[in-house]
Structures are given as C-alpha cells and as structure tokens.
Amino acid sequence: MSTNEQRIVIVGGGIVGLSIALGLARRGVQVTVLEAQTLGSGTTSTSYAWINANGKEPHSYYAINRAGIEAHRAFATEATGGGQWFFGTGHLEIAADASHEQDLRHRAEALARRGYQVQELSPEQAAALEPGLNLPESPRAIMYFPEEGHVYPLLYVAEVAHRLRAAGGKIVEGATVVGFDSAGGGVVVRTQDGGSYPADRVVLASGGRTGEVAELGGGTVPMARFTEPGDVTVGYLARTNALPVKLARLVTTPWLNARPEGGGRLVIQALDLDATAEPGNVPGLDSELAEQFLTRLRSILPASSGARIDQLLVGQRVMPADGKTIASPVPGAEWMYAVATHSGVTLAPFLGRAVSGELLDEPEPLLEDFRLSRFTQGVPAEPPRGPRKPGEQ
Template identity: 40%
Template sequence: MKIAVIGLGVLGASVARSLALAGAEVTVFERTAPLAGTTGTSFAWFNAHSKNPRPYHDLNVAGMAEHAALEQRAGVAPPWLVRGGNLEWAEDSAGAERLAGATAELIERDYPVHWIGREQARELVPDLRIPAQVGEIAYYPTEGHLYPALLMARLWGEARENGAVLRCPATVTGLSATSSGARVELAGERTEFDAAVLTVGRWTEDLTAAAGYRVPLADPDAPGSVTVGLLGYTEPVPARLDRILTTPRLNARPDGGGRLIVQGLDLDAEADPADPPAPDGPHARELCRRLGELLAGTEGARLASLRVGQRPMPADGLTVAGFLDEDARLYSIATHSGITLGPLLGRLAAEELCTGNPSEQLAEFRPQRLIGRTDHPKLEPARFAGQQ
C-alpha cells in the first residue's frame, strides 16, 4: 500500500512508524518542520485521570500501556518517558471536594492513586513547599512526563529506517478521496495514494473541510479559551524535582538539565496566540513568583521562554480516530491527549488501514459523530488541565 501521512508531530510519526513496520510505502508531508505544531509546545503529562467518560479513560490507560510496550521493544533511542508520578493537592473546601470525588472515581476504576501525608510528599520531593492548610496529597505513582523530542526520535527514526520518506517543507493545499484512493495536492503537483492519514492537530478542521468531511474543532486561536495556554520554560535552577506537581496555583515538571516547565491554569485566560507574552513580562514574573512559593531552590528563577501552546480539541473534547469516508480512503486523527495516546493511536490506525478490520478500542471515537455538526458543545476548562 502507498499511504500519505500529513503532519509530523507525535501522531504522524507514530502512524508512519507502524505503517512502515507493516510494510506500507509511506510518504510524510510536513509543512514546516517536525515538532513544529502542538507536540513542540506541550506540558507532556503522561496520565489517564480526569479523562471522562469511561471509554476515554480506558483509551488513555491503554495509551499508557502502549508506551510501556514500546519501551520493551528493541530500539536505540534515549529514554523519553519518566514515570516519577504526580502529586496533587487542594487548598480550599471546593477544591478538596472535587479532588476527593476524582480520586474516588479512579480508585473505583482500579487506577493507581492513594493519599499520602506531608512528610511522605517531602520524601518524594525534598524541596517541596506545602501550604500549611494542606494535610493530604493525592499521589498518582504511574503517571509522569515525556520528552516529546526524544519520543519523536524513536518513532520517526524507526519509520525512516523502515522506508518512510519525509517531504519537508511541503504544504498540502488539497486533499480528496478518489475512486481508487486518495489524492494529495501541493502547489503545482498532485500525487495519488491508496489512502491518506491526517495528523495535522489544530489544522484538522480546515483540511477535513477541504476534503468534504469537516471535523469541527474548538477554535485553537481563541484568546482565553480551553484550547490555549501559557507554558513557561525556566533557566536551570538548583531545585530537586523529578516528577510532576499539579497544584492549585502552579503545575510544574522537569525539562532536563535543571530546567523546569511551569503552568498556571488561571493565567491561561490571558493567553493569546496572536500576542505571546514576553519571557520577562508580568505573566513570567508571576509564574516565577509562584514557583518560588512551591519549590525551595528556585528563588530568583527566570524564564528562558514563555510560549502560548495551542491544543487540538475536537468539538466535544474527545479523541477523533477513523475513516472520514465510506470507501476508507481518508483517515483522520485528532486528540487533546496526543502525548499519552500517540503510540497507541498510531498502531491502531495502521492496523485498520492495512487490514480493513475496525478496532473495538476506537469504536467510541469515530469522526462521524462530529462531521457536519454546526454547534460546538461547551467545553469545561477543568476537564483539560494541562497540555498532554
């Protein structure tokens, strides 16, 4: 089979790898550069909690297992996954009630989470500064963070070794299903394939609409919406942190070399992709102030960069994965949880493309539930904390 993959983020690299391993002839079209989209501006939190309804939770649990399976397979690449766990707490009664309900739901689903005290939390993170009113802390031991570039190195490296070809820069200007396959159009050029896979993140709505099968996304450019968020990248700091912290005022995780990534979800209301804030402006100073309150050793911390991340968010907040057309020529994947789900969605999509057999794991996530919808269901920001 000759298959086109459009977009080279984590999803595109994973699909290309799985297809190439299955013997397909794969051509990847990337407009600017690998990691140029959402993959390159992600908090990269590896998890399956606060993922509802249940099928979405289960899909993310399977996504976590797929990373473990990939780690066990032979392959030379730096480790991309750090399973340091995640610590979360609440600082007021409303937050405590929400956190208690969320952990109870996860315990019922056999998802690893338990309550620990202040002393045990400091054993895990010696430099942690815990507010006086916080008694119990939720600990998710199997969660962690990824280094997206290292995951991409593994996925795309193996795709390339197995024959996948990259065309970059290459802007796809048109896409259509034909009687015998899929046609990919570039400026002054048309190329025929047996099928095409769209892994273009926040550009999914535009490209699927051009193909005649519009999959609606929440506006990825809307200032202050659930689709945008600020991510601060610090200069190296002498703080001991090897896991994720998700707290009411600040989320933080290591980024290698003593650097941290920080995120204050309430500040996202002022995030505007058209007007990114300065790394030494008021938003940056506020993030650094909160970091100093959270971790000893970060006094005087400065941001090397402050970026506006843009999340690809299908209109109902759930993953999209499946054929757009009845003849199985065009396949689209779009998800907010691409970091956690990337390797799994890549494998399942490749199996569906190569065998024609539908995956039961993707049955609840077909694009047909959204194609043709003109309304955008209201998305609750709390459901999408963190860029994953």
C-alpha cells in the same frame, strides 16, 4: 492489494502522525509523512506532555488513555537504555482548599475503582518523595499517582522518525498540503511546493488544522477554533533556565503545575493565567505574566530563587468541536481517515498501533466511541469550556 503495495500518506509530522506512520511502516505499507514545517514543531512542541488517564471521562476515554500509558511503557522498553524520552516517575497532586480536595478525592476514588494506582500521602510522606517541594502548612489532601509520568515530546519524535526511516518510511518537511485530486481508485495529495504524492489512503493528523485540511478533500472534521483570549484552544507554557532544584516528577498545586525538563530546567503552567492567552500575542520574558510564573514557582520550590523564564509561549490545543477524541474514517471521502485529540501525547503510541491496524481492516474496539458519525445529530453550539481547575490539562 497486498500490504506492501499500499501507499498511505500521513498529513502531519507531530507525535500522533509519526506514531501512526511507524505502525504502518512496520506492517510493510509504503508510507509518506508530509509535514508543513518541521517534525514536532506544532502542538507537539507546546505540550505539557503529562502521560495520564487522570479524570478522563467517560470510561471509553479513560480506557484509551490507560492504553496510551501502557503503550508508552512498552515502546520505551524497546529502546537501548529504556527510552530516554519517557519518565514514568508518577504525579503528585496537592489540594489546599475544600473545593480542590473534593474534586481530587472524587477523581482518586473513581480511578481506584478502575484499578488505577492511587496513594494518599501524609505531608511527611510527600516531603520524603519530593524533598525540594514547599508544602502548604495544612494541605487538605495529597494524592500520588505512581502510574503517571511525562515525556520529552521532541525526543520521542526523534526516536519515532529514526525508526520510521529505518523501516522504509519517507518524511517530507516543508510540505504544506493544498489539495487532493482523485486518481483511479485513490488520490493524489498536492503540496504548496508543487509536490504530488499518490496514495490509496490519507490520514489527517494535522492538529488544529485537521478540519481545514479535510475540507480540501470534501470531508468534514468538526474542530474547535480560537475565538477569544483564554478559550479552550489555547494555554500558556513556560520553560525555565537550569536550576539547582530537586524535582523528580510532575507536581500539581493550586498555584502552579511543574515538571522536570532535563538538565535542571522546568516546564511550568498555571491554568488560571490562561485567561489572557491568544496566538500571536505572547507576553515578553520580562512581562508581568512571566513574573507571576516566577513568583508562583518560588513559592512551591524555594531552591528556584535564581529562576528566570527562558521561553514563554502560547500553545494551541487540538480540540474537536465536542471536546472528545476523533479517530475515524471521514464520511463522504472513503480514502480519508482523521485523528484529532487533546490527549495526543498520552495516546500517540496506542494510536500508532490502533489506527495503523484500522487502516489495514483490523478494527480497534477501543475506538468505537470516537467516530465522526456522532456529529450526525449536530455539532455542539459552543465548544467545551477551557480547563481552569488544578490538575486539569
């Protein structure tokens, strides 16, 4: 079968699914994206969107995240104006106690050995880099990671969707997949609204629902599911009003992580506060939690005295059962390929190239450690613990 005769359906219109769809469309595949709600409305819209390979272990996981950073830069250069969704402005991390300092130095040394750019800064150098930042009186260590950055996920989604349509791809929103039927040598994907979409292959890029969708077709993709407040699958994210704050890059402190959101707005998170997070129970904008976010923000950015929380949400992390990325054919369903990862924003443009190649019989060596075959020895009894240290995602 020639490439332009192949029909591939992508289940999930988030940042990963759309990137894979674009990779396929550029290769001449007839590709259709089925999104249950609207493009980017799932995990993509609730991501802190930090592009990095910082502390990503083991080495194979570091390698694909490094490839993700490079793919973001390459993709952004394709666009007129250099890609208005991508900001490779770096990341500044400040340690104020001995434990954080030890962790930060250990990560920095490991990254430097791999050729990752790391610079230790003096307080004066950090103040010159981010003059609006209130530094601790005696910071234990300040590290700058100039290769890192952030994206505006929905602007990335808009760009990819535009390019996908221009390449002949089809996007269907409001299309919840409810089943799969065998048809000849392929499959028909059925949706809740009565739609049916014939395909030779199906890619599951459904975020936290990937396991559930796989089961509809007789496949197994082990995913961690929400069990209790503050577990690994959930975390708070807050967005502020527009502020007269000078902040050019991601900043990580023991109390708060913050990054620019555009137009003077900020995105902030405080991982220790995630202990009470649960879907469907989001505290109000005038809640004690919102006030804690504001207090911490004002302590690190004095010009944010007029800040208010305009949006407070509980994001749901895409977390395979063992915490490691999945990019793999699904055993027992030869027409199904699954992608699930906590690092979806960083990896999206890399996965767009790599997975589209794999679907066309071009294996990607960097993905060999991320196959579902690793679960044949049994899924871990408990999912990984949620991130709670400064700098973790």
